[in-house]
Amino acid sequence: MTAVSPAATFRIAPSILAADFARLGDEVAAVEQAGADLLHFDVMDNHYVPNLSIGPLVCASLRPRTRMLIDVHLMVKPVDRIVPEFAKAGANIISFHPEASDHVDRTIALIKECGCKAALAFNPATPLSHLDHTLDKLDMVLLMSVNPGYGGQQFIASVLPKIVAVRQKIRGSGRDVWLEVDGGVKTDNIAQIAQAGADTFVAGSAIFGGKDYGAIIRDMRARLAVV
DSSP states (O other), rough: OOOOSSSSSEEEBBBGGGGGGHHHHHHHHHHTTOOOOOEEEEEBBBSSSOOBBBOOOHHHHHGGGOSSSEEEEESSSTTTTTTHHHHHHOOOOEEEEEGGGOOOHHHHHHHHHHTTTEEEEEOOOOOOGTTTTTTTGEEEEEESSTTTOOOOOOOOGGGGHHHHHHHHHHHHTTSEEEEEEEEOOOOTTHHHHHTTTTTTTEHHHHHHTSOOHHHHHHHHHHHTTTT
16 A cells, blocks of 8 residues: 555544533533544434434534534435534534435535535445545545444454545645544554545544543554654
């Protein structure tokens, strides 16, 4: 695998799916104090994926509690109706899956019309050909390194060449597009994922499953510093 690590700043995005929901506001404050960059929302509808998680009301409740960017990953179908609701609730970045939209270009435009950054999300088996006519409109590409629906899964190593391929596409475009990876990201593989080309890392149980969020995030940054 060819190393194509970006020169961009690395960003760590704890996923609140793995947080203690009885203490959600405190959990968000704790990861922000620990040095996280983004707050990641995994939104599941028990239709596109086999699980049910959170909606815009949770986003609206947490928005006043943090200065971090709110990164909303919509695993819902259909997707267009809920985009404005999350934008109104305080989302900064909204990602969706091409399979969940009847008109991908229209959904990207809708996200931007709502004042948010737009991202396209890819399951491990989703072809990257969807980027051929959308990359010039995107602010971020999200690659799933697990099959979506549940937290705590193991990283699928076969996604690494896909990360390389997307980084090459981004470089070829000449645009500043973030490349986010979500699923099984931990301290012991984050450097390898960065080396493949990712610059933004979603980590759920790897952070919220520990006792010292600050120590975990510092460890991740230390490993990224040598990439």
